[in-house]
Amino acid sequence: MSSAVVEFENIGKLFEAGRQAVRAVEHVDLGVHDGEFVTIVGPSGCGKSTLLNMAAGLLQPTEGTVRYRGVPVTAYNHATGYMTQNDHLLPWRDVVGNIAVPLEIKRFPRASIRERVQALIDLVGLTGFERSYPAQLSGGMRKRTALARLLAYDPETFLMDEPFAALDAQLRVNMQIEVRRLCRRLNKTVLFVTHDLDEAVALGDRCVVFSPRPGTIRKIVDIPLAPTRDLLRLRHDPAYVAMTAELWDMIAPSLAATGGEPV
Amino acid sequence: MRLNALRLLLLIVIVASWELVSGRVISEFFISRPSVIVGILREWTVNGSILFHAGITAGEAFSGFLLGGLAGMTVGIVLGRARLLADVVDPFIMAFYSLPKIALAPLFILWFGIGMDMKIVLTGTVVFFLVFLNTYTGVRNVSRELVAILSLMGAREWHLLAKVVIPSAVTWVFAGLRISVPYALIGAIVGELIASNRGLGFLLADAAGQFDTGGVFAALIAIMLLAFLLNTAVKYTERKAMPWKSADETREVTI
Numbered sequence: 021m022s023s024a025v026v027e028f029e030n031i032g033k034l035f036e037a038g039r040q041a042v043r044a045v046e047h048v049d050l051g052v053h054d055g056e057f058v059t060i061v062g063p064s065g066c067g068k069s070t071l072l073n074m075a076a077g078l079l080q081p082t083e084g085t086v087r088y089r090g091v092p093v094t095a096y097n098h099a100t101g102y103m104t105q106n107d108h109l110l111p112w113r114d115v116v117g118n119i120a121v122p123l124e125i126k127r128f129p130r131a132s133i134r135e136r137v138q139a140l141i142d143l144v145g146l147t148g149f150e151r152s153y154p155a156q157l158s159g160g161m162r163k164r165t166a167l168a169r170l171l172a173y174d175p176e177t178f179l180m181d182e183p184f185a186a187l188d189a190q191l192r193v194n195m196q197i198e199v200r201r202l203c204r205r206l207n208k209t210v211l212f213v214t215h216d217l218d219e220a221v222a223l224g225d226r227c228v229v230f231s232p233r234p235g236t237i238r239k240i241v242d243i244p245l246a247p248t249r250d251l252l253r254l255r256h257d258p259a260y261v262a263m264t265a266e267l268w269d270m271i272a273p274s275l276a277a278t279g280g281e282p283v
Numbered sequence: 284m285r286l287n288a289l290r291l292l293l294l295i296v297i298v299a300s301w302e303l304v305s306g307r308v309i310s311e312f313f314i315s316r317p318s319v320i321v322g323i324l325r326e327w328t329v330n331g332s333i334l335f336h337a338g339i340t341a342g343e344a345f346s347g348f349l350l351g352g353l354a355g356m357t358v359g360i361v362l363g364r365a366r367l368l369a370d371v372v373d374p375f376i377m378a379f380y381s382l383p384k385i386a387l388a389p390l391f392i393l394w395f396g397i398g399m400d401m402k403i404v405l406t407g408t409v410v411f412f413l414v415f416l417n418t419y420t421g422v423r424n425v426s427r428e429l430v431a432i433l434s435l436m437g438a439r440e441w442h443l444l445a446k447v448v449i450p451s452a453v454t455w456v457f458a459g460l461r462i463s464v465p466y467a468l469i470g471a472i473v474g475e476l477i478a479s480n481r482g483l484g485f486l487l488a489d490a491a492g493q494f495d496t497g498g499v500f501a502a503l504i505a506i507m508l509l510a511f512l513l514n515t516a517v518k519y520t521e522r523k524a525m526p527w528k529s530a531d532e533t534r535e536v537t538i
Contacts (some may be wrong), residue, residue: 078431098437108432112450112527121446122436155531173436 024051025089025177025209026075032083034071043234044070048084050228050237052177057203057210061220061267062230062238068213072179072237075211076100088177101175105182109154109167115141115165116150122173136139140168144198167199177209184219196223196249204247217271220255221245221263229270238270284516315497323501333484339482339503342423343399343471344513345407348463354407355414356456360448363422364440380416384409397478406470413466414459421455422448456527457521464513472506483509 031048034041045067060068071077074086078098084092088100093185109118116137123133141147144164154162163183170178180199180258182190200223203210214220219229221243229238244259254260298317305316327333362369388405395401429447438446475484483506490498522529 027497076435078435096434096437098435100435102435104428106428108426108428110429110446110450111531112453112525116526121433124446125436125438125442125497133434153530155527 023053024087025054025056026052026211027049027087027090028071028074028084029087030056030070030084031074031081031086033079034082045235046083047236050213050240050257052209055207055209057200057212057223057225058228059212059214059220059224059226060228060230061214061217062235063232063271064215065233067232067233067235068230069181072181072211072213074103076102076178076179099176101170101173101177103166103170103178103180103183105185107154107162109162109165109169111154114151114153115146115157115168118154119168119172122169129172131162136172137168140171143171143202144168159187160195163187163195167195167202171202171206177211178203180210180212182214185215190194192219195252199223200249200251217264218266221260221267222249222251227267229267241267312494312496315500319497320500320504323497324504327501331391333505334371336481336483336486337509339399340468340471340475340484340506341509341512343402343474343482344406344467344509346399347403347470348410348460348467348513350403351407351410351467352394352414352456354458354462355411355416355459356418358411359415359418359456360422360444363419363425363452364444364448369419376415381413384412385473388474391474392478397480402474403484404478405474406467409462409466409470413463414456417455417459418452421452424455425451454527455499457517457524460517461521464517465510467513468506 028048028050029111032046033044035044036042048071050058050071060071062068070079074081075088075093075097077093077095077100080094088097110121113121119137119140120133123136128136138150141150142234144167146168147160149157149161152161154165157165161265166183183199184195187195196219202208212220212223214223224243225247226242230236231238243261243263244253245257245263249257301314302317305311305314311319324333362372383403387408388401391401391404395404425448429451430443433443433447471482472484472487475482476488479485483502487499487502487506490496490502
């Protein structure tokens, strides 16, 4: 695969937890292509987040190599940007200040920062909340701020680690629609980790199913849905229904084995 | 409003019983009496001596506060970010920290004489440790996730300092500054008690030397007022420096 942006090559990762060594992932082989939206789904603690951390260069694999555009990732990978369940906004900066952070780091001139930030605020629908601090925002608005900050940073690859896990159902669908639309329009490569099967199928071009710890890839499936899909009407789409049912059957046995621990 | 009325009432009760007890139950020599103290304070205000002496003490406390605070913050941030250096100097800092700073006064008199400099350095030394230890803890408690996310955006050390480390340590710095206020005054007043010819500490020692109990109480009240002013100033600066805090406090709480 010559067009692979992120490549995981026989990845294994061991964590030292006191005297015990915990094997988070093993034998992971995965290539993510340019402009592809790949979702990773699996039970909690299966090492999904570990993979994202390795793509960002925050963690080094114990075995194997992570490559980004063919180059092994050994330090912070500035071509990637994060969005997580915990927004990690700066509590001492208002919405404008938070979105401006990556632009300030890139030393954009002041006027251009102001212009870009305002455009992003309008884009993600935060108009009117420019001067609010994160503590004054609702969960959904904090997500939007984090998304705008990520867009301001504008990395080639988005790493999303259960970004919408804490949102209520309606808000989550709204955010899913926006993220999918924006990523398609900007042709971003996305690695999206979730424990929610429906989300994994609804958003992904491809879906990687993980086994419980030590996490290995159970299956990689192509999602048979159109690139421009109507997320609000997916429940009526037979292909979507069949896909989620198939993946559910694949994951369910491991649920029973772990005593029905929530996925 | 009601609270303030009750407070005023309590104050009146205390002052009135003091006035009544004085000379009847306990000798006036030991506890003076409020009317006399007010008279002395008025006299000092009229002849300007209170303003002069309070100005000296406030100057010493404030300069020492600023000096010690800035130094404590700087060292706290540097050591907070440089793990190895912190580990190396830790026993030395702890040794100095355990030393009662007031015991350094004689040394500082030798070095700086008995002028204001000596009190400023003494106050600064006391404040330094309190602010340093707080800042250090604050820097160590900075969210590593925030640091990682900004580093991923290409942030360098100075970006991290300016955007994450210092703002998140500010809460701790102010906690250190707030507890430093009384200690800053200890530094200044004790310095003046030991050796000086001006300042509220001198006024206090001078009155006591002449067995003027009223003067002692008047000086104590002046010191109290000064401490109150310093406290208010720190709190005001704190609110101005951390607007996100007051935003957080005024929001409606939901669980």
